[in-house]
Amino acid sequence: MADxxxxxxxxxxxxxxxxxxxxxxxxDLKKWSDASLRHFFWSPAVSNIYSELKRLEGLGFVSxxxxxxxxxxxxxxxxxxxxxxxxxxxxxxxxPVDPPVLKDHTxxxxxxxxxxxxxxLLEMVAAAEEAARATVDELRHNVDVSxxxxxxxxxxxxxxxxxxEQQARADAFADLRAQLEALPD
Amino acid sequence: MADxxxxxxxxxxxxxxxxxxxxxxxxDLKKWSDASLRHFFWSPAVSNIYSELKRLEGLGFVSxxxxxxxxxxxxxxxxxxxxxxxxxxxxxxxxPVDPPVLKDHTxxxxxxxxxxxxxxLLEMVAAAEEAARATVDELRHNVDVSxxxxxxxxxxxxxxxxxxEQQARADAFADLRAQLEALPD
DNA sequence: GGGAGCATGTAACGGGTTACATGATTGG
DNA sequence: CCAATCATGTAACCCGTTACATGCTCCC
Numbered sequence: 001m002a003d004x005x006x007x008x009x010x011x012x013x014x015x016x017x018x019x020x021x022x023x024x025x026x027x028d029l030k031k032w033s034d035a036s037l038r039h040f041f042w043s044p045a046v047s048n049i050y051s052e053l054k055r056l057e058g059l060g061f062v063s064x065x066x067x068x069x070x071x072x073x074x075x076x077x078x079x080x081x082x083x084x085x086x087x088x089x090x091x092x093x094x095x096p097v098d099p100p101v102l103k104d105h106t107x108x109x110x111x112x113x114x115x116x117x118x119x120x121l122l123e124m125v126a127a128a129e130e131a132a133r134a135t136v137d138e139l140r141h142n143v144d145v146s147x148x149x150x151x152x153x154x155x156x157x158x159x160x161x162x163x164x165e166q167q168a169r170a171d172a173f174a175d176l177r178a179q180l181e182a183l184p185d
Numbered sequence: 186m187a188d189x190x191x192x193x194x195x196x197x198x199x200x201x202x203x204x205x206x207x208x209x210x211x212x213d214l215k216k217w218s219d220a221s222l223r224h225f226f227w228s229p230a231v232s233n234i235y236s237e238l239k240r241l242e243g244l245g246f247v248s249x250x251x252x253x254x255x256x257x258x259x260x261x262x263x264x265x266x267x268x269x270x271x272x273x274x275x276x277x278x279x280x281p282v283d284p285p286v287l288k289d290h291t292x293x294x295x296x297x298x299x300x301x302x303x304x305x306l307l308e309m310v311a312a313a314e315e316a317a318r319a320t321v322d323e324l325r326h327n328v329d330v331s332x333x334x335x336x337x338x339x340x341x342x343x344x345x346x347x348x349x350e351q352q353a354r355a356d357a358f359a360d361l362r363a364q365l366e367a368l369p370d
Numbered sequence: 371g372g373g374a375g376c377a378t379g380t381a382a383c384g385g386g387t388t389a390c391a392t393g394a395t396t397g398g
Numbered sequence: 399c400c401a402a403t404c405a406t407g408t409a410a411c412c413c414g415t416t417a418c419a420t421g422c423t424c425c426c
Contacts, residue, residue, distance in 0.1 A: 008413060009290070016297040027377050040292040048414055050379060073422070075377070089300040097309060099316070100289040105282045107225040107346060112201040113339035115274040124282060131284070154298035157364045161292060161357045168353030172346045179342045193385060212405050233386055235407060260405070
């Protein structure tokens with residue numbers, strides 16, 4: 001009966017977003033995961049968030065409430081249940097931690113750089129470096145915001161981790177650029 | 186007729202593995218992607234590699250050759266075709282570069298650290314730091330190997346990038362551990 | 371008038387995984 | 399003797415995406 005196949009990680013991520021004690025809509029969850037979760041894990045598609053919410057509601061891990069809008073339509077906001085908090089805590093503490101994955105499409109291209117023109121590669125690397133620096137700024141801001149709210153203290157330390165890592169990425173790309181320029185064709 | 190939907194990135198990754206000019210079996214490809222590709226992109230499942238090879242062969246981007254083994258069975262080794270090299274080069278230079286993705290399951294857990302015991306989190310972070318340091322050593326070795334072979338010069342610079350990044354990860358985890366210890370419950 | 375943001379969902383699809391099937395050789 | 403490595407593939411399945419459907423309000 002009870003389907004005891006483990007939930008996909010996305011389900012726990014969504015549950016995690018709700019574990020901060022706020023009442024949030026699917027739309028809110030998407031915005032927040034774009035802003036925060038995305039930097040160290042992944043931001044699911046909107047439709048995916050809604051389908052996970054449905055599943056979690058069916059399992060009794062979140063509860064929904066209709067909120068009338070100023071227009072005619074209703075908004076559904078979700079809240080984590082005590083059961084939901086418990087399974088989440090059990091997952092955090094007991095489930096095996098998968099190894100980290102980095103998917104960098106710029107590096108994939110540089111790695112097969114012998115098939116491309118040097119100039120093209122250098123442009124790509126410069127763009128990646130730029131993007132990393134922009135992300136550093138974004139994260140600096142996120143950290144400031146999170147530090148101001150005690151309930152976000154864990155977010156703050158993780159965002160600080162990400163800021164450092166992005167800084168390192170940017171520096172490593174700068175170095176890579178120099179190395180590419182020195183490379184004999 | 187001609188299915189002009191773009192190939193999945195995995196197809197280009199496999200093609201990339203073959204673009205170094207070597208004749209490789211599916212098994213070889215898996216070993217190599219585990220050792221190298223994995224650190225900055227992703228290592229596909231064995232079955233996935235075989236299915237992509239089949240597709241690429243059908244498209245004429247790789248060609249296969251049967252090699253008799255010492256036992257009774259045959260081995261199939263693959264080689265990239267001129268056409269394959271061309272589409273790969275076009276992909277590297279012209280296709281849009283997706284933003285990088287980091288999926289770190291340790292950070293996901295720390296981020297929702299308020300649902301878990303502090304001690305558990307510290308253990309996880311320590312393990313992640315250890316793993317990163319181990320990867321640094323592995324990459325140092327890879328870089329040495331790649332530097333020795335001129336055809337792997339692009340691999341070498343990418344692996345050097347990864348080494349730096351892993352070093353930064355390890356340091357950031359050390360810092361995170363300190364911050365967690367200082368955090369009021 | 372139209373695009374962006376707010377807001378919620380369904381349906382089709384595909385990329386990639388796990389599980390399974392098979393079997394030889396080598397080394398502890 | 400059993401585990402690991404070499405070696406190739408098929409089939410079922412699921413996770414998550416894109417595309418689609420709908421419609422409001424605010425602002426340029």
